[in-house]
Amino acid sequence: MGDEPRGTTAHPLCHWHDEDIRDMKQEAQEMDATLQLLNARIPDKFAETFAVLVADVINIKRALESQYVSRAEFAPIKAIVYGLAALILLGVGGAIVRMVVVK
Secondary structure, eight states: OOSSOTTSSSSTTHHHHHHHHHHHHHHHHHHHHHHHHHHHHSOTTHHHHHHHHHHHHHHHHHHHHHHSOOHHHHHHHHHHHHHHHHHHHHHHHHHHHHHHHHO
16 A cells, blocks of 8 residues: 555545444454453353352252152152041041031
């Protein structure tokens, strides 16, 4: 382009390119600042913290599997208990009805 100043009559569009370049530099600076803010929010030992969390979840899962029963294992016991409770309540209800009807 030579030594002539930009935006002259010989190169009228150069000032637009300068504005575009200036805008791109400004956007790059803004993105760099945003990236630095994001980096500041990520803990330094994120990988170690994540590994600890994964180990904790595995330990909780093992504890749940070993100390608690599943719904499928509990269903027959639930049916038996509900059946016995129904029989007891039926007996109590029948006794109350008998006391009212007989007297």
